[in-house]
Amino acid sequence: MGYITINLMNIVIGIAIAGVIIINKISPERQNQRLFLLGVQAILLIISGAMLIGVEFSDIINKISPYSNMVTVYSNNANINIGYSVDGISAIFIVLTIILILSCILISFRVIKKTNEQKFQIMLLLTEVLIINFFAATDLIQLYIVYEASLLPMVIMIGVWGSRTERKIASFQILIYTLIGSIFMLIAIGLIYSTLGTTDYIMIREYMDVLPENLRKLIFIGFFIGFAVKIPIAPLHLWLLRAHVEAPTAGSVLLAGILLKLGGYGYIRYNIGLFPELCEYYFPIIGGICLISILYTGIATLTQLDVKRIVAYSSISHMNVIVLGLFSGVLQGLEGGIILMIGHGVVSGGLFLCIGVIYDRCKTRILYAYNNLVHVMPIMAILFFLLVLGNIAFPITSNFVGELLIFIGLIKKNIIIAFFSALSMIVTAIYSFWLYNRIFFVNEILTREEKEGMIERSSYIADAYSGMKGRKMFTSGQIPNVPMGMVIKKENMVYGDVNIFEFASIALMVVLMLIIGMKPSLIEGFIAVNCLELISK
Numbered sequence: 001m002g003y004i005t006i007n008l009m010n011i012v013i014g015i016a017i018a019g020v021i022i023i024n025k026i027s028p029e030r031q032n033q034r035l036f037l038l039g040v041q042a043i044l045l046i047i048s049g050a051m052l053i054g055v056e057f058s059d060i061i062n063k064i065s066p067y068s069n070m071v072t073v074y075s076n077n078a079n080i081n082i083g084y085s086v087d088g089i090s091a092i093f094i095v096l097t098i099i100l101i102l103s104c105i106l107i108s109f110r111v112i113k114k115t116n117e118q119k120f121q122i123m124l125l126l127t128e129v130l131i132i133n134f135f136a137a138t139d140l141i142q143l144y145i146v147y148e149a150s151l152l153p154m155v156i157m158i159g160v161w162g163s164r165t166e167r168k169i170a171s172f173q174i175l176i177y178t179l180i181g182s183i184f185m186l187i188a189i190g191l192i193y194s195t196l197g198t199t200d201y202i203m204i205r206e207y208m209d210v211l212p213e214n215l216r217k218l219i220f221i222g223f224f225i226g227f228a229v230k231i232p233i234a235p236l237h238l239w240l241l242r243a244h245v246e247a248p249t250a251g252s253v254l255l256a257g258i259l260l261k262l263g264g265y266g267y268i269r270y271n272i273g274l275f276p277e278l279c280e281y282y283f284p285i286i287g288g289i290c291l292i293s294i295l296y297t298g299i300a301t302l303t304q305l306d307v308k309r310i311v312a313y314s315s316i317s318h319m320n321v322i323v324l325g326l327f328s329g330v331l332q333g334l335e336g337g338i339i340l341m342i343g344h345g346v347v348s349g350g351l352f353l354c355i356g357v358i359y360d361r362c363k364t365r366i367l368y369a370y371n372n373l374v375h376v377m378p379i380m381a382i383l384f385f386l387l388v389l390g391n392i393a394f395p396i397t398s399n400f401v402g403e404l405l406i407f408i409g410l411i412k413k414n415i416i417i418a419f420f421s422a423l424s425m426i427v428t429a430i431y432s433f434w435l436y437n438r439i440f441f442v443n444e445i446l447t448r449e450e451k452e453g454m455i456e457r458s459s460y461i462a463d464a465y466s467g468m469k470g471r472k473m474f475t476s477g478q479i480p481n482v483p484m485g486m487v488i489k490k491e492n493m494v495y496g497d498v499n500i501f502e503f504a505s506i507a508l509m510v511v512l513m514l515i516i517g518m519k520p521s522l523i524e525g526f527i528a529v530n531c532l533e534l535i536s537k
Contacts, residue, residue, distance in 0.1 A: 041098065
């Protein structure tokens with residue numbers, strides 16, 4: 001079932017990539033291209049839904065050992081066996097990938113210029129096919145290739161369609177950080193192949209215990225560092241902040257929604273799945289590193305002025321909570337980590353969609369530049385508020401279920417780590433409501449500055465600017481077009497609420513967040529058996 005499903009998805013996406021190129025020649029109208037893309041995503045959703053049904057109704061043997069019926073599509077004498085297989089965990093992430101790509105397509109209809117829309121759509125589809133193959137990979141060489149290749153479309157999206165002048169620096173930074181981290185993972189794969197003579201995941205799971213303990217520790221550390229860059233864990237997080245700030249809206253959604261989850265999924269398969277005893281051994285160190293990351297990013301968020309950086313820091317904090325749950329060695333912690341990964345992908349993706357829409361209207365992401373947007377964007381205010389509730393893990397939201405299970409698992413594992421990691425919930429609530437209040441309601445700083453005399457301040461800036469431009473004078477209260485964002489001219493802002501495409505993309509995230517929060521068994525039913533198998537190994 002997994003082999004057929006993944007190959008169907010590859011075929012459909014391949015047809016879509018060819019179709020995007022061909023349809024531009026046949027029918028240059030953007031509407032036809034958009035309908036074609038939406039039709040492709042609808043087909044992928046139907047196929048992935050059939051895959052989920054197949055996983056749910058498969059017999060218990062295949063649920064417990066999903067790779068027993070793996071289908072190999074390439075094999076050679078070097079014991080490199082490229083193949084596909086899907087279980088409940090990977091199937092959930094594949095569906096999440098397709099849904100997020102659909103939201104990215106919808107949000108890009110307005111943001112991306114007509115001349116570049118076709119190329120941007122191809123980058124989205126390439127990202128989709130690579131990530132789907134990552135979640136279904138059954139060979140370490142296959143895993144490494146698609147893990148690295150999935151980075152390239154994102155680098156191109158940031159470098160070409162980024163929103164600011166430093167986008168090329170951000171694209172190079174994400175490339176360098178990920179490649180350096182991948183060196184450790186490549187070394188780990190090399191050690192496995194040199195000792196076991198294969199990169200096949202099934203054979204490695206069977207014979208990993210025969211390796212010397214010190215060698216297994218080196219392999220564990222190699223995989224851990226390689227995936228830690230994608231989580232990211234401090235101090236390997238610096239690339240993410242710049243990447244989020246410079247990336248287009250769709251790029252930020254993919255970064256937070258699914259690309260960070262590659263690290264978490266890698267931990268589940270290749271650290272927890274291969275070395276369960278070493279997870280127990282290294283948990284105090286992993287817990288300490290994650291606690292530092294959680295508390296550091298939580299406090300650092302309160303000092304940020306760029307709204308994208310605020311949500312980016314929030315993502316780092318949530319992902320480190322997820323890592324604690326995954327490595328807790330407790331069933332509730334592992335299940336909660338997976339559910340929170342899905343919930344975080346939906347909530348953070350929705351928040352970045354909202355920020356992209358606001359930036360499209362206001363042309364700034366500086367927090368203190370916003371004031372009373374609730375009066376001109378009431379629908380956006382409602383959607384943003386619901387996503388903020390999800391971000392703070394409010395009951396009936398997806399994040400609440402995930403964090404509740406994680407903290408139950410951490411309490412069973414280590415009460416001290418559970419206590420300090422729970423402090424992140426308080427910090428998250430503080431900066432989330434602070435962010436929402438600054439954007440949509442009265443900005444006290446702007447109001448106070450107006451009362452103290454904004455006209456005098458404007459005149460001062462105008463005079464300073466006149467001195468740089470040959471003493472050209474301005475009247476009192478008139479603000480020139482000052483470079484470098486010194487003054488934000490509100491008359492240049494084009495206010496307006498969400499359009500139909502933006503509403504559909506954001507509402508999709510909100511609905512999923514609420515469905516998972518109110519009926520978490522929809523997710524838990526697919527992953528429970530696989531999580532139990534990982535814990536009991």
